[in-house]
Amino acid sequence: MRQAVRGGTLMLPRVQRIRRGDRVLCYHRPTGIRLPDLPESHPEFVAAWAKAEASRKDHAPPVKAGTLEHVVRTLKASKRWLALSPVYRREVGRNLDGIVTAYGSAPAAGIRPKHIEADMAKLDPNPANLRLKAWRMVMAQAKAMGAIETDLSAMVAKIAVSTPGHTPWTEDDVARYRDHWPVGTIQRAAMELLAWTGARVSDGCRISIGNIGSDGVLSFRQAKTGGMAYVPWTAPLPAWARAWDDERTAMRTAVATVSGFTLLQTSFGKARTAKGLSNVISDAAAAAGILGKSAHGLRKYRLTRIAEAGGSAHAIMAWGGHASLSEAERYTRTAARKALIVGTEQDQNVVNAASSGSKRPK
Numbered sequence: 034m035r036q037a038v039r040g041g042t043l044m045l046p047r048v049q050r051i052r053r054g055d056r057v058l059c060y061h062r063p064t065g066i067r068l069p070d071l072p073e074s075h076p077e078f079v080a081a082w083a084k085a086e087a088s089r090k091d092h093a094p095p096v097k098a099g100t101l102e103h104v105v106r107t108l109k110a111s112k113r114w115l116a117l118s119p120v121y122r123r124e125v126g127r128n129l130d131g132i133v134t135a136y137g138s139a140p141a142a143g144i145r146p147k148h149i150e151a152d153m154a155k156l157d158p159n160p161a162n163l164r165l166k167a168w169r170m171v172m173a174q175a176k177a178m179g180a181i182e183t184d185l186s187a188m189v190a191k192i193a194v195s196t197p198g199h200t201p202w203t204e205d206d207v208a209r210y211r212d213h214w215p216v217g218t219i220q221r222a223a224m225e226l227l228a229w230t231g232a233r234v235s236d237g238c239r240i241s242i243g244n245i246g247s248d249g250v251l252s253f254r255q256a257k258t259g260g261m262a263y264v265p266w267t268a269p270l271p272a273w274a275r276a277w278d279d280e281r282t283a284m285r286t287a288v289a290t291v292s293g294f295t296l297l298q299t300s301f302g303k304a305r306t307a308k309g310l311s312n313v314i315s316d317a318a319a320a321a322g323i324l325g326k327s328a329h330g331l332r333k334y335r336l337t338r339i340a341e342a343g344g345s346a347h348a349i350m351a352w353g354g355h356a357s358l359s360e361a362e363r364y365t366r367t368a369a370r371k372a373l374i375v376g377t378e379q380d381q382n383v384v385n386a387a388s389s390g391s392k393r394p395k
Contacts, residue, residue, distance in 0.1 A: 045073050045082050061085035072295075074239060074304045076256060079119045087115055099180045101144070101171065102137035105129050108174040120235060120256045128167035141175040146188045158192040165189060201333035202228070206323050213321035216283075220317035222291045223310060225284040227328055230264045231335035231353050233257060234314075234328045235307040241295045255354045262354030273343040336361075340368035 048068065049060040059068040059078075066085040071078040087110065096102045108114055109129070114122065135152070149168045153161040165186075172186040207228060214221040227237050235256040244253045249268030254261055265271075266285070270278060288296050295304045305313075314328040336353050344352075349361035 045079070047086070048073070048082065061089075063089040072304045074306065076119070076239065076254070083115070083119055083122070097138070099140050099142065100137060101139050101141055102133045104141050104171055104175045104178065104180060105133050105137075107178060108170060111174070113174075118256055118259045121258075124163060125167050125170065128164045129171065131164070132167060132171060141172070141180045144172065144181075144185070146185050149186055149189045153189075153192065158194045162191045162194070165191060199327050199329040199333060200325060201337050202323075202326050202330045203334075206318075206326060207334065209323060210318060210321045214317055216287045217290045219291050219297065220313060222287045223297055223313050224317070224331065225287040226296055227314065227331040228334055229281060229284040230262070231332045232262065233307075233332060234310045236262070237328075238297060238305040238307050238310045239295055240297075258354065258356050260354045260356050263351045271344070271348065273348075274339070276342075336364050337368070340364040 047062045049062045051058045051060070056070070058070075059073070060066065061068060061082060064085050066081075066088070068081050068085070069075070069078050073079075073082075096106065109126075117125075132152070136148075149165065152168070153164055156164055168189070169184075169186045172181065172184045175181045176184045207224070210224055211221070214224070216222075223237070226232070226240070227234070230237065230240070230251065232240065232253070233255065236253055239256075240251070240253055245251045245266050249266050251264045251266040252261060265274075265281070270281070291297065297310060298304055299309075311328045314331070315326075318324075318326050332353070336349050339349050339352060346358055346361040346365045349355065349364055350358060353361065355361045
């Protein structure tokens with residue numbers, strides 16, 4: 034899917050925009066379907082646009098049944114495909130298009146593990162593993178269609194990746210950033226929101242006041258996984274996080290200075306793009322002398338702090354919106370090892386309080 038950019042906002046293709054006074058009405062041009070009165074980056078707008086896209090007639094030339102191109106076309110028209118998040122469809126869709134470009138006329142029944150491995154070998158480890166996901170979706174669809182009897186893609190192993198991924202921010206990093214960027218700047222507001230919520234940039238750029246419920250809990254459905262995340266905004270903090278109340282208040286103050294329809298919108302009143310928000314954090318961190326740290330590292334910062342404060346894996350799942358317990362348990366396992374040496378954050382707070390309250394020796 035190709036997108037244009039206008040005024041810092043992504044513009045979806047095949048959208049007719051008609052201005053009516055101070056409103057802009059949007060329609061899906063090929064089908065004439067009216068789209069929601071929301072920013073084009075809003076997940077509900079994107080979902081409605083994707084549904085309209087799927088309903089338009091396919092004018093592509095016919096292809097031979099049983100070929101990979103035929104399987105991919107059928108897959109993209111399936112309910113299984115449309116149920117995936119728009120972000121995930123874009124990621125996997127690029128690989129499906131790559132498969133079609135290179136091998137579209139090949140019969141699905143002739144694909145063997147060696148062919149998939151040879152295709153993956155052309156890519157670096159992480160892109161290769163994403164390509165494998167695409168192959169597995171294609172072969173599963175081929176089996177469902179009766180084009181193959183056995184799905185051999187399950188015999189292809191993922192490539193081991195040794196990279197540790199995004200480096201978590203430390204408390205010293207966050208303190209240094211705060212010293213450099215005062216409240217009132219978008220740089221400060223962006224860091225505080227991501228550091229508190231643990232949201233990915235794809236979610237942070239679209240969080241709004243409307244995500245905060247009457248119970249004081251900020252909740253949002255993640256663009257990448259579709260899972261729900263629940264973050265205490267004004268609601269009472271759990272016992273293991275009560276020491277964070279001042280931090281949370283500071284976050285709300287910083288965000289309130291620049292908020293609008295979305296909490297981190299641009300000075301033009303437009304929602305930021307995920308890439309734009311990521312660049313804000315990276316550039317601001319570098320200016321503060323914090324090198325090698327990204328916006329995603331702020332997500333790891335929050336989830337690590339939950340674990341080190343004594344929060345359970347289920348608490349990490351709820352706050353971070355993880356799809357599986359095993360993902361959250363990685364944080365608690367690391368925190369448990371550290372606690373064997375220095376104790377939990379709660380233990381340290383008790384010790385510090387006792388020390389500050391004790392009398393000095395004569």
